[in-house]
Amino acid sequence: MxxxxxxxxxxxxxxPEVMDQANRVLDAVCSKFDIQLERTVYPVGGYxxxxxxxALPESTLKGCEQADAILFGSIxxxxxxxxxxxKRPERAALLTLRSHxxxxxxxxxxxxxxxxxxxxxxxxxxxxxxxxxxxxRELTSGIYFGQPKGxxxxxxxxYAFDTMRYSxxxxxxxxxxxxxxxMKRGKKVTSVxxxxxxxCSRLWREVVEEVAKDYTEVTLEHIYIxxxxxxxxxxxxxxxxxxxxNLFGDIISDECAMLTGSMGLLPSASINGDGFGMYxxxxxxxxxxxxxxxANPIAQILSASMMLxxxxxxxxxxxxxxAAVMKTLSDGVLTGELMPKEQRDxxxxxxxxxxxxxxxx
Amino acid sequence: MxxxxxxxxxxxxxxPEVMDQANRVLDAVCSKFDIQLERTVYPVGGYxxxxxxxALPESTLKGCEQADAILFGSIxxxxxxxxxxxKRPERAALLTLRSHxxxxxxxxxxxxxxxxxxxxxxxxxxxxxxxxxxxxRELTSGIYFGQPKGxxxxxxxxYAFDTMRYSxxxxxxxxxxxxxxxMKRGKKVTSVxxxxxxxCSRLWREVVEEVAKDYTEVTLEHIYIxxxxxxxxxxxxxxxxxxxxNLFGDIISDECAMLTGSMGLLPSASINGDGFGMYxxxxxxxxxxxxxxxANPIAQILSASMMLxxxxxxxxxxxxxxAAVMKTLSDGVLTGELMPKEQRDxxxxxxxxxxxxxxxx
Ligand SMILES: CC(C)[C@H](C(=O)O)[C@@H](O)C(=O)O
Ligand SMILES: CC(C)[C@H](C(=O)O)[C@@H](O)C(=O)O
Numbered sequence: 001m002x003x004x005x006x007x008x009x010x011x012x013x014x015x016p017e018v019m020d021q022a023n024r025v026l027d028a029v030c031s032k033f034d035i036q037l038e039r040t041v042y043p044v045g046g047y048x049x050x051x052x053x054x055a056l057p058e059s060t061l062k063g064c065e066q067a068d069a070i071l072f073g074s075i076x077x078x079x080x081x082x083x084x085x086x087k088r089p090e091r092a093a094l095l096t097l098r099s100h101x102x103x104x105x106x107x108x109x110x111x112x113x114x115x116x117x118x119x120x121x122x123x124x125x126x127x128x129x130x131x132x133x134x135x136x137r138e139l140t141s142g143i144y145f146g147q148p149k150g151x152x153x154x155x156x157x158x159y160a161f162d163t164m165r166y167s168x169x170x171x172x173x174x175x176x177x178x179x180x181x182x183m184k185r186g187k188k189v190t191s192v193x194x195x196x197x198x199x200c201s202r203l204w205r206e207v208v209e210e211v212a213k214d215y216t217e218v219t220l221e222h223i224y225i226x227x228x229x230x231x232x233x234x235x236x237x238x239x240x241x242x243x244x245x246n247l248f249g250d251i252i253s254d255e256c257a258m259l260t261g262s263m264g265l266l267p268s269a270s271i272n273g274d275g276f277g278m279y280x281x282x283x284x285x286x287x288x289x290x291x292x293x294x295a296n297p298i299a300q301i302l303s304a305s306m307m308l309x310x311x312x313x314x315x316x317x318x319x320x321x322x323a324a325v326m327k328t329l330s331d332g333v334l335t336g337e338l339m340p341k342e343q344r345d346x347x348x349x350x351x352x353x354x355x356x357x358x359x360x361x
Numbered sequence: 362m363x364x365x366x367x368x369x370x371x372x373x374x375x376x377p378e379v380m381d382q383a384n385r386v387l388d389a390v391c392s393k394f395d396i397q398l399e400r401t402v403y404p405v406g407g408y409x410x411x412x413x414x415x416a417l418p419e420s421t422l423k424g425c426e427q428a429d430a431i432l433f434g435s436i437x438x439x440x441x442x443x444x445x446x447x448k449r450p451e452r453a454a455l456l457t458l459r460s461h462x463x464x465x466x467x468x469x470x471x472x473x474x475x476x477x478x479x480x481x482x483x484x485x486x487x488x489x490x491x492x493x494x495x496x497x498r499e500l501t502s503g504i505y506f507g508q509p510k511g512x513x514x515x516x517x518x519x520y521a522f523d524t525m526r527y528s529x530x531x532x533x534x535x536x537x538x539x540x541x542x543x544m545k546r547g548k549k550v551t552s553v554x555x556x557x558x559x560x561c562s563r564l565w566r567e568v569v570e571e572v573a574k575d576y577t578e579v580t581l582e583h584i585y586i587x588x589x590x591x592x593x594x595x596x597x598x599x600x601x602x603x604x605x606x607n608l609f610g611d612i613i614s615d616e617c618a619m620l621t622g623s624m625g626l627l628p629s630a631s632i633n634g635d636g637f638g639m640y641x642x643x644x645x646x647x648x649x650x651x652x653x654x655x656a657n658p659i660a661q662i663l664s665a666s667m668m669l670x671x672x673x674x675x676x677x678x679x680x681x682x683x684a685a686v687m688k689t690l691s692d693g694v695l696t697g698e699l700m701p702k703e704q705r706d707x708x709x710x711x712x713x714x715x716x717x718x719x720x721x722x
Binding site for chain 2: 120165168254
């Protein structure tokens with residue numbers, strides 16, 4: 001029997017309640033596929049600040065180090081927004097975990113599910129033409145981590161500076177992630193850059209072109225970031241895999257997520273070179289609906305499925321979850337935010353969605 | 362009689378043909394309002410490369426220096442896309458003009474005109490809730506011009522770097538532009554940044570807060586760039602003036618333009634501290650339709666109106682053009698791209714639109 005250690009970090013807001021459902025679903029697939037998942041819960045985010053004085057306690061980091069993967073909920077909320085930036089949950093925990101484990105490859109699928117096109121903020125005909133994009137975002141370099149960064153000078157001439165920086169090695173490994181992913185999907189990579197302005201983008205293009213030579217079946221296109229945000233609006237169906245640097249990926253992945261109109265359905269994976277990864281919903285901690293039992297658990301459940309697939313290699317179990325999600329959605333077992341306003345009295349609770357989904361496994 | 366010198370740079374693609382109409386409209390308002398506009402045409406872009414060996418010949422730059430404003434068409438096209446980056450029309454001409462004349466304040470209005478909401482790629486209900494945004498983009502600093510920029514190292518560890526850099530003075534002057542503009546519009550400024558990651562954005566926030574103190578009637582909000590791209594899709598009506606750094610403004614202004622679905626209607630202004638400015642359509646040179654007489658001249662005509670308003674202080678003449686544009690649009694005198702496909706046989710030509718518009722002045 002395959003046996004794995006998972007660090008579970010539920011975090012704040014709706015994190016704990018959607019994590020409960022992900023755990024139930026994991027229990028169901030584990031017993032069906034004979035997998036043993038030992039799960040240990042660790043504090044993170046605002047909860048960890050309140051109870052342990054910091055967003056990412058040493059014990060949590062140690063726990064993650066000993067695990068085969070991290071299943072992450074969501075963090076942050078108004079309560080901690082007035083803390084100094086470096087102490088705030090999102091930054092202190094997320095950026096540290098990403099760089100500590102070298103989780104350079106961030107996979108963010110965004111897709112309009114059948115029957116849910118009406119949720120998209122796009123015009124009906126465009127939404128129906130389909131959005132099914134995988135954003136592959138570089139997550140541990142670029143302007144997020146580039147040095148030097150700081151403040152210099154005095155008075156009105158005081159200036160701030162940040163450094164965008166990419167090495168060939170860093171570009172190559174994320175490009176390979178994107179091309180590998182494209183081989184399992186639509187065999188098209190659109191690399192997003194600003195090569196008409198940035199030296200980093202020029203090196204990016206050069207290395208991406210080199211990597212493309214090893215993937216003759218994959219079509220490669222380059223697009224400027226400004227044009228990409230436009231093309232996503234008028235013709236999103238042209239995109240399959242979008243390969244982005246850290247900052248551009250932050251922007252593009254959020255735009256893609258919003259295009260689907262159903263953030264509560266979108267998982268994400270952040271993986272390093274050894275297959276270790278952190279898996280979390282694309283949406284935030286939604287403090288406004290936390291504790292009400294109405295949050296959509298599917299993004300968290302699909303994050304668990306990505307964990308099985310990418311870090312544990314348990315493809316069959318991941319497929320089973322994905323199929324159960326599809327069935328649940330197409331059977332109309334939905335939380336309120338996925339329904340037209342006038343039908344929301346028929347909405348399912350977080351737990352009802354979890355229960356129905358488990359029955360499909 | 363007021364007398365001004367204008368440098369006219371038609372450029373490539375549809376540039377010359379839409380510029381013809383802008384010139385006819387200028388002739389009409391000038392005779393009505395007793396203004397003398399001496400216009401001299403200079404080569405720029407691909408045309409200048411072909412005839413003078415460079416995208417921005419010295420004589421063109423000199424001509425612009427002697428003028429009170431620059432009326433710019435559009436540049437670039439497939440013919441010059443294989444040139445080395447620094448020689449290509451867009452970069453060599455645009456970036457040089459911006460920094461040479463210190464055109465730090467880029468105003469890009471984007472609006473869905475009455476009766477044209479169906480052109481927007483947004484869902485009908487969202488498009489009808491209204492898009493009427495003025496993007497105020499810093500245009501001469503940030504990561505576009507920050508030093509150092511370059512390549513270092515060898516082999517796989519070779520790396521590229523760009524520097525994002527903003528001084529308090531640079532932030533203050535663009536913030537003042539945004540607040541001044543907001544006072545003439547909806548009295549709301551949304552400042553776009555990535556203060557959870559960038560030191561530049563933190564200084565940006567600090568200075569914007571300071572400037573806000575002098576505009577007690579204006580509401581100020583801060584938004585992260587990733588969230589801004591999302592909010593523009595689901596609730597664009599919340600925005601009035603969006604204040605952005607150079608890179609973020611490049612992205613946001615193009616997203617806003619696409620949201621209207623009518624790029625051919627959108628002008629832009631790039632102004633310096635002395636009121637000198639360059640005025641150009643937001644869209645590109647559209648080489649695919651160039652020379653066919655079907656391009657929409659309105660963005661160019663509205664650019665001429667912005668020139669009258671911002672560089673020449675001829676408000677009445679500018680108002681007259683704007684009113685004539687509104688009338689022309691609401692009378693349904695439209696080029697084909699603004700019409701539903703099945704009605705395009707009734708489309709007006711570039712010249713017909715110009716003629717009708719002049720009759721309204
Ligand atoms: C919280 C923030 C630092 C983070 C980022 O910009 O990467 C977030 O926006 C994300 O995309 O996960
Ligand atoms: C051509 C390019 C350098 C330019 C920019 O990024 O500023 C263009 O996209 C624009 O917005 O005018």
